[in-house]
Structures are given as C-alpha cells and as structure tokens.
Amino acid sequence: MADASSTLNAAALRGAVDLSSLRNRPAPAQPAAGGSAPAQPGAAGAAPQGALPLVFDVTDATFGEVLELSRQVPVVVDLWAEWCGPCKQLSPVLEKVVTELAGRLVLAKVDVDANPQLQQAFRAQSIPMVVALVAGQPVPLFTGAVPEEQVRQVFDQLLQLAAQNGVTGTVPVEGAPAEAPAEPPMPPLHAEAFAAIEAGDYPRAITAYEQALKENPRDEDAKAGLAQVSLLARVQGVDLQAARQAAADAPRDVDAQLVVADLDIAGGHVDDAFDRLLELFASLPSEERAPVRERLVELFGLVGAADPRVVRARGQLTSLLF
Known part of the structure; x- marks a missing residue:
C-alpha cells in the first residue's frame, strides 16, 4: 500500500x-502533589x-x-x-x-x-x-x-x-467484550475499489464504484467513495505551482480553473474553490457554462449538502442561473 x-x-x-x-x-512536567x-x-x-x-x-x-x-x-x-x-x-x-x-x-x-x-x-x-x-x-x-x-x-x-489510508485500528473501551463481533464483509465491488485505491489504480476504483451504483443507485457509500476517488484521480501528480500559474495566466480557461478548484477542495480551501468557479461561471457565455456547473454540483456533493459553504455557493449558483 x-x-x-x-x-x-x-x-x-x-x-x-x-x-x-x-x-x-x-x-509536560508532572503536576505538583494533589494536582x-x-x-x-x-x-x-x-x-x-x-x-x-x-x-x-x-x-x-x-x-x-x-x-x-x-x-x-x-x-x-x-x-x-x-x-x-x-x-x-x-x-x-x-x-x-x-x-x-x-x-x-x-x-x-x-x-x-x-x-x-x-x-x-x-x-x-x-x-x-x-x-x-x-x-x-x-x-x-x-x-x-x-x-x-x-x-x-x-x-x-x-x-x-x-x-x-490504512488507519483501521480501534481503541479498547472499558466494559467492551474482549473480542468485538466481526464486521460484515465488504460488498465485492467496494472491496475491489478499496484494493484498487491501495494499489494507486484510481480508474479501476472509479469503475468499481460506478458499477456498484448501477446495481444500487441508492448506495450512499459508493456515491461518497466515487466522489472521493474521482477527486484523487484528478489531482494525482498535478504540480500545484504550475497549475496555479496556468490558471492565473488564463483566467477564462475552463480546464485550468477546474484543476485549481480541485486542488483547493483537496487542500481544504472550500470557499476559494467555490468562489473561483462561481466567478468563472458568471463570466462565460451560456453555451460554455455546463462543465463549470457540473463540477460545482459534484463538489457540492463531496463537501456535503448541509455544509454552510455549500448552501451559500449553491444559492449564488442558482441566482446566476436564473
């Protein structure tokens, strides 16, 4: 791994x-007597x-x-x-x-x-x-x-x-049984996706999650996994400084701005990513807006519909659409 x-x-x-x-x-120093x-x-x-x-x-x-x-x-x-x-x-x-x-x-x-x-x-x-x-x-x-x-x-x-990322340990809990009951086996397609992620094969993981969603469109774990691994695949190997320079040099280049938005989301700069894409969306003619809107919707789902940053950005997108 x-x-x-x-x-x-x-x-x-x-x-x-x-x-x-x-x-x-x-x-830290030991406390004084009585502390x-x-x-x-x-x-x-x-x-x-x-x-x-x-x-x-x-x-x-x-x-x-x-x-x-x-x-x-x-x-x-x-x-x-x-x-x-x-x-x-x-x-x-x-x-x-x-x-x-x-x-x-x-x-x-x-x-x-x-x-x-x-x-x-x-x-x-x-x-x-x-x-x-x-x-x-x-x-x-x-x-x-x-x-x-x-x-x-x-x-x-x-x-x-x-x-x-291989962090699967547990903390023993007072009063818990010595051996916790075995967790149910992971669904085969989920297991295939996890194995692919561990091997760094993100396209194979994406395919597995997509197949899981075809079989069960309400599989929330597969939806979340697909969104996460898709972002991983897009930012893998991207040079941060080069990407930001390309976006700065071409502020209306959709592909360049999408790359930096992905990097911002991956880095936890959620508002920066949303603001970048909303500004780009507003500046484009209507026939060129679809990829930006689709990426915004995808990132909304990744961050979480109830997140205040998503609520704010979704409202701004709606006002731009109508």
Missing part, C-alpha cells in the same frame, strides 16, 4: 495546515494499550501524542471555548456519536483560549471547528454547530477515508 500520509496529502491536504511544529514536544495531569491518549508512537478514554482533553504540549495516536485510529479534534454557545450545543453531539462508535474514533477536545498554538496551527478563525487527524495528517470536517445526522454522515465518510 502507498504511504498513508502521502495519499492524504494528495487527497485532502495540498496547501493545508502545517502541524509539524507540534510534533515531538517534550512531555492532576490532563487526560493522555497514550504513549507516542505506540499502539493503544488497555482501555483508553474515547473523549479527552489535549493541549499544545501533548498534541504530538495525539498525532501519533492518529496513525492507529482516526482522531476527531473539537476546537472550542468556554464562552462559545454553539460549542456547548455541538460538543455533546460529538461525544455521543464517538461513544456509540465504540473505539473506531476518538475525540480530542482543544480549548482554543488555553492553547493558542493549536488555534493558530488549525487556523481556527471561528469555532466550533471540527477537524480530523488520519495518519498524522489533518482533514477538515466542518465548522459551526451541525445536526447529529450530519455529524454521523461526516464521521462515516471519515472512517472510509481512514480505511483507504
């Missing part, structure tokens, strides 16, 4: 946040041993351990503050869903007021902000207080992405 972190860099992190300064920090240390996710670089908390606080000093833990199990990071009302609405939802997933995800809570380095590293301009860590790399999820149904959908997609 290709290196997980390099795959994630291509899929979701091109030009995204840099957490390298938070790696390998020295362990208590913050909850720890586990020893850096080691697989989780014994029952660990599924929800724990993390600080600037202990974040390096969380990065290492994310190589074993996906970590959801909740950036919040005591004064933030929407944070208090969202946090119980995140904790509920993570707990129900029984160790397939863990939740690391970051008080941005107490941990300015993490706030800066994640570029948390508004909170609540929720990101994930997979194989040591950040993956943007959503901002704002979103409904429980959307949280479940996003976490399902996160588990798929983690599996595609």
